[in-house]
Amino acid sequence: MADAPLMVVDGTGVVTGWSRSAEQRFGPATAEALGLHVMDVLAQEGERGGEGTSEGLRLAPLAGEGWGVWTAGEGEDALGRALLDVMFTQAHIRVHVLDPDLRLLRISDPSADPDTDETARLRGRPFREVCAFEEPERMEAYVREVLRTGVPGVERRFRAAAEGRPGGRRTLSLTAFRLQEGHGTRQDGHSTVLGVSVSVVDVTERVQRQVRDEALAAVRDSVGRTLDVEATCRDLAEALVPGYADVGAVEVVDNVLRGENPQPGPLDRDVPLRRAAYGGGSEPAHPLGDVRAVPSGTPYQRALSDLRVRVVPLDDITWADADPARARSVREIGAHSLLLAPLTLRGAVLGLVSLYRCGDSEPFTEADIPVVEAMASRTALGIDNARRYVHEYTIASALQRRLLPQSPVVQPAVETHHLLIPGGGAGCWFDTVALSGARTALVVGEVAESGIHAATTMGQLRTVVQALAALDLEPDELLARLYDTAGRLAQERAQLPASDPLHREPLTATCAYAVYDPFTETCTVASAGHPAPLVVTTDGAASFVEVPQGPPLGTLDREPVAAVTFPVREGSLIALHSAALSRHAEPRSGALRQALSRTDRPLRDLCDTIAYALPDSPDLRGAALLLARTHAMPDDRYAAWELPYDKTAPATARRLTSKTLAGWHVNGDTGDATELIVSELVTNAVRYGSPPVELRLILDRGLTCEIRDGSTTAPYMKYAGAVDEGGRGLFIISQLASLWGTRYAAEGKTVWSEQAIPEEAEDDGDADAGV
Known part of the structure; x- marks a missing residue:
């Protein structure tokens, strides 16, 4: 008996329900068939010369009002048996038929007759044992829900132990349908639940491919967003651990971290690498920031030599003597598979990425190599961009430091x-x-x-x-x-x-x-x-x-x-x-x-x-x-006087200057030069300026002489001839003083000169002045 009737008729024989199968057999569409009498439908079938007749139909009452018409006969049963045979012997999907207690009744085998030795061996065993599920309780809850509600469960994923592959796991996709008798066609309106059909598809490869694609997308989204080498390495580790690998380490050539250009070609054995990022696991063999060269005779050194991404099984660590610290760490984290990817760009090595899978994680395979190559290429580009920034920043910082006061x-x-x-x-x-x-x-x-x-x-x-x-x-x-x-x-x-x-x-x-x-x-x-x-x-x-x-x-x-x-x-x-x-x-x-x-x-x-x-x-x-x-200017570091505006001013200025310099212990050539400078400046102020004329001596980083007068006329240096009687004042000052100049104010100008003080005189002056 089919699951659903071809058509439904009421008590008078008028069609009230029409299926797609009825359209295919009798011809009229649903809109045309509804309201027709069942005898008219059969008559039209006879006129069309259809193979089906009323003898191939079965009439049975429905749970509600009306009657259902089903296809019946030997041909129908033969077709159903043929369909089941195909499903259980030729379909590529593993089908399990379970009783209401979730015990195995029948299992498909695409390579043999359905009644195989496997079916005989497993019949009556709980389904959870047949597939070795990691979470059998969750799986059984899912199947029992289908049994209870009759709502099919489609493509629910569960993890199971790998057959013949230690350390690996399978991902199985389960689709479950409730098996029942009559589907509500019995007069009492109930159907008998016979069990459940569960199809199992091994989607491990699909899941692994999805994990690889998601990891690559995570690297593309997160790596290269910053111009910091260490931050780029941390972003890579966070993108891959723990979603793609259980443990990951990123090491970068130490010179690259400082912004230097990487050397082209394979990395020399004595070039140190710095541990820039680490994710997952316990204490690493080498802490973050550790700088060391990679020992020779290890897969790490081989990856840096031939610049090839490689998968390394860790069931037998033959290189333990060459790098005992790293070998010990590998054993501690329970790693069984290692994937090494050198970080290269334009033939130069920037670093090395080490990814580990531990415990019952799926081992790395050759299918991971192209994906990790793309990840390493993306990371190397991000590191190189950051390195270039560090290089420019280092130059700019050094230049700035040199251009600022030291x-x-x-x-x-x-x-x-x-x-x-x-x-x-x-x-x-x-x-x-x-x-x-x-x-x-x-x-x-x-x-x-x-x-x-x-x-x-x-x-x-x-x-x-x-x-x-x-x-x-x-x-x-x-x-x-x-x-x-x-x-x-x-x-x-x-x-x-x-x-x-x-x-x-x-x-x-x-x-x-x-x-x-x-x-x-x-x-x-x-x-x-x-x-x-x-x-x-x-x-x-x-x-x-x-x-x-x-x-x-x-x-x-x-x-x-x-x-x-x-x-x-x-x-x-x-x-x-x-x-x-x-x-x-x-x-x-x-x-x-x-x-x-x-x-x-x-x-x-x-x-x-x-x-x-x-x-x-x-x-x-x-x-x-x-x-x-x-601070205010110390009183013992300066002296100021107002000079008479007449020809006696230069002599008065020389006398005051000599006395003050003696108190500051400034004498000898410096004292004589200062008296000459003061004499020339005061002479110019009296001759070309206007009152008042003031003299100020300042002892700070040097010896400063200032002459202020009320005129704003700017003095300038000129070069007197051999027979000229004047014009040499400012020239003499420029030869005796380290600096000289003029500054202006609203009430006049100040002409000043500055001399360097010999160390002996400066020390004596400081001691006497109490500085």
Whole structure:
């Protein structure tokens, strides 16, 4: 009897149900057949000359209202038996027929008669034993659910022990159908459950292929996203362990980690590798960061020699004497299969990947080699990109370090120290410039670029600032000229070929320039788009200096830059910082502010405290801080007088200078040269300037002579002829002094000179002055 009727008729013989089999046998479609009388259907079949007649049909009552019509006869039974024979002898799917207690009744065998010795041997045994399932309870729950509900279970996967393969497992796909008699056609409306049919398909190869594909997709998604060699190796280990391998290790040539170019060809035996990543297992044979050469006579060294991906069985470790530590680790983790993949790019070796499978995991096979080759190629490319970045970063960092001050400038009126947070793009810079009159310029800037381009731009700007600072310009005037220089640099960049990276990257930079005067105890600062400095007084009060910010350097905006002068009490701290530190410099709650709460500590300790307090954030890498503690000029380090505005002024100046130098223990050639310089400067001030005339001597890093008068006329050097009586004053000064120059103020000008002091005189002076 078939599972479902061909058609259903009511008590009067009218068709109320029509199947696809009825369409194939009788002809009319469902829409046409519904409502016809059953005799009309049979008559139409006779007229069509169909082979089936009413004698080949069987009529039986249905559980509800109406009657069902089924195909009947010997031909039908023969067809069913033939179908079963095919299913049990020729189908490639293993079919198990189980009774309601899940004991085996029949098993298909594509190679023999269904009643084979295997069926006789296994008949009556529980199904869980027939296939050696790893989780028999879960499998039986699945089959019993099909028995209970009658809802087929399709392609549910279970793990089973591998037959004849120690250490391996199979993945079996089970499809279950309930077997029942009548399918609800009995008059009582019930059917008899006979058992269940379970087809079993070994999908181990399909699952392994899926695992390989998923592992390769994971490597492509996660590896190569960072420009860090070690992070790239960790990403590879995390992508493969534990989904693809039970244990994995990634080792990289040590020089590659430092950004050096790898050597082409097979790796020499004495080249060290660094353990960069490890995943799974217990304690590795070599910890992370361990650097060592690969011993010869091992599969690891062979993979680095012939650059070939290989599968190595570990059931017999013949190379244990060559590398006992690694062999011991292999035994401890229970590894039975090893897959080695050298990381190569353009014929050069970057490292080695070692993957292990342990316990009952499926061993690696030759089918894994092409997939792992693709993984290794992807990883090698990511490592090389990271190596190139490390190489460029190392050059840029070294260049930046060389372009920045190497040590704090020692001055009597101000002490400085700096903090440069490593990392980032090397775009922040700072400087301390000694100016005439014992003043000090504090500079901090930032370039909106990264790498070598940022370092070179930073060096250009720092050189320009130093050259402009030597002209004794006020901060706003200096930044105005710095705008001009940055504009010319931006124009040069725009004229580069379109293929040059700098052509597409406009020059943008910021700069803050401050000048501290220890005599007036004031600081004058101007800003070109840079954050304002933080000032912390000796009592702990902190505030930002209200400085009008001009536009950044290199932009088309050219607005006037205003300078601000503010008093600075002795012992206060001035903190000039890059933009990344701005939110940490809040006067109330910022980490920078909290670290500067104790202003009496040494500047080196304060910078260390700031470094500890700042979070490890990528935004802060490369940030710079210039910290300065101000002092008033010591009274015993300078002397100042107002001179008469007449011809007696040079003699008076020489007498005062001689007496002061004697007290400072500055004599000999230096003293004589100083008296001559003072005499010439005072003579020029009286002859060409206007009152008042003031003389000031300063003993700090050198001996400075300053003559101030009320005229703004600039002196200039000229070369007198052999018979000229004058014109040699400034020329003589330029020969005797190390530096000389002129600086201007609203009320006049100051002409100054600076001489180097012999070490003996400087030491005596320091001892006498109590410094």
